[in-house]
Amino acid sequence: MDFQPTERQQYWRDRVRNFVQDHVRPAVSTYHAQDAEGDRWKVIQVVEDLKAKAKDQGIWNLFMPPRNDGHHHVEESFEFEGPGLTNLEYALCAEEMGRIGFASETFNCSAPDTGNMEVLHRYGTRDQKDRWLAPLMQGEIRSAFLMTEPQVASSDATNIECRIDRDGDDYVINGRKWWSSGAGDPRCKIAIVMGKTDFSAGRHAQQSMVLMPLDAPGVNILRHLPVFGYDDAPHGHMEIELKDVRIPATNMLLGEGRGFEIAQGRLGPGRIHHCMRTIGVAEEALEKMCRRLQAREAFGKPIYKHSVWEERVAQARIDIDMTRLLCLKAADMMDKVGNKAAKQEIAMIKVQAPNMALRIIDNAIQAHGGGGVSEDFGLAKAYAHQRTLRLADGPDEVHARSIARMEFARHTPLPGEADDTLSSGDMGATR
The missing domain is CATH 1.10.540.10 (Acyl-CoA dehydrogenase/oxidase, N-terminal domain)
Known part of the structure; x- marks a missing residue:
């Protein structure tokens, strides 16, 4: 090592x-x-x-x-x-x-x-x-990725309802997507759209991904979705109606029913990218916090000399360094044994990194007083973006579920333990 x-x-x-x-x-x-x-x-x-x-x-x-x-x-x-x-x-x-x-x-x-x-x-x-x-x-040019939908819990991507129907040499797309990041940029020319090509297939074989030009007839941007009031322009997050959008059949990616396979290949590296950028965000917030605490006085002494801030700064450094090590371990595993074998590490870092950054940014906001919640120091915007990352690429709960399931599989009951637990439970219930 x-x-x-x-x-x-x-x-x-x-x-x-x-x-x-x-x-x-x-x-x-x-x-x-x-x-x-x-x-x-x-x-x-x-x-x-x-x-x-x-x-x-x-x-x-x-x-x-x-x-x-x-x-x-x-x-x-x-x-x-x-x-x-x-x-x-x-x-x-x-x-x-x-x-x-x-x-x-x-x-x-x-x-x-x-x-x-x-x-x-x-x-x-x-x-x-x-x-x-x-x-x-x-x-x-720029691009967008359209998966999440407003009418269903998209944390379970099998719920998506967008239809991709074959019609001769074309596919016809109908549905509604939102949080379509990047679609606000005037250079955004192409989107990868996830939808269902076969509603009767197996649960993970219904979905496909296609390439859809943003200027295709029937692509209607309904509204922009700010995050805590920040528009993230020119990137933006849009709600988009897809109404009889016709694309060539050659725009299918990999083949019908391969959407989940593509998604797994896409999201593993993307999660690592998000998490390592998040560590950079946390480092910036910690730096701003330290500078501010040393530049201001309250109750007769510099703010940093109040013990509560020593504890917060120390914990921030510990959390950043621990998170970085976990993220680098996940990235190293992906390189050596592949995304599938690194699944638990990827899930762990995806939960840990934004939550870590949010705690540090929140303390940095507190250190800046009223300035912290203004736009002057960039902390409020950073908080809004990191809060979004607890949902993007799968919410915390989905990743925690995955981590827990792998942990339970690693520690199954020993022979006889399940029977002992059941019998003692029965005894307690009859008393």
Whole structure:
């Protein structure tokens, strides 16, 4: 067991860290100024400038899976390759990206594009890749992922009701989706839609995923969904009506009934990406908290000298470092034994990371007093985003259920224990 980063891990982490420090952080004020100008749903030029700079430096598409990851279903060509970072190598980079909200996009590493590009990379046909993956990898367009629905508990994806019906050489889509992240961006041109192609098939064989252009007739954006009042423009989260949307049958991904298979390939890495960015968010909140506590006085002494804050800061450091280790362990397992074998670790980090960050951000808000709940320090917005992550990619309860089931399977009753428990329970009930 070696906790020292390899030379390659340090190389990529430091390149991202330095770029964020030297180029992204100084651009934050420009970003906010451009974000506040004109229409909310627009291209923000400073991000485009940073993307060009990152691309020139080769710090681009870092999440793309290595060529030998075993998931490719069609003949590959090198134009669809990234630097080939492992999950562990990328995890260290993602933490640095998480420190500033728009940093991930400057490296073309922001959700949901990362997951969608991985799906196209692993499961797409050559034609699908040429049409959609190539411009996504170049950062020329953005994408959306449409799974969650307002009328059903989408934490159980077998509940989804969106229909994808075959009609000759086409599929016709009907349904309603919401929390369709990224659909507000004017560059969003393609969505991966999960729906049912066969309502009579087995429980996990009914669902399929298709590629749907956002400008197809019948795609109607009904409303934007703010999170605690934050619109997340130009990214946004939308409720979308799909009314007789007709797409070519060639837009099917992998095949009918393969939706859950694709989802599992997509969500494992995505959860790790979210969690490592979350650690970066928590580090930023802790830094702001420490600076604020040392800069202000209350009741005759600096606030940081009040013992309650020493305890909170100490616990924050402990929680961040423990969470990082769990996340790196999960990423390392994914690289070595695959997503399925790392299922419990992925579930654990998905529960732990946002809850950890929320506690630290909440304490940072408290340290800033009234300023903490304002927009001045970015903490309220960070809290809103992290609170969303307790639901995104599966709510805490689903992951906890998965963790518990694996734990119960590991510790089944010894012979005779079940009978003893039952008989003693019966005795208690008759007294």
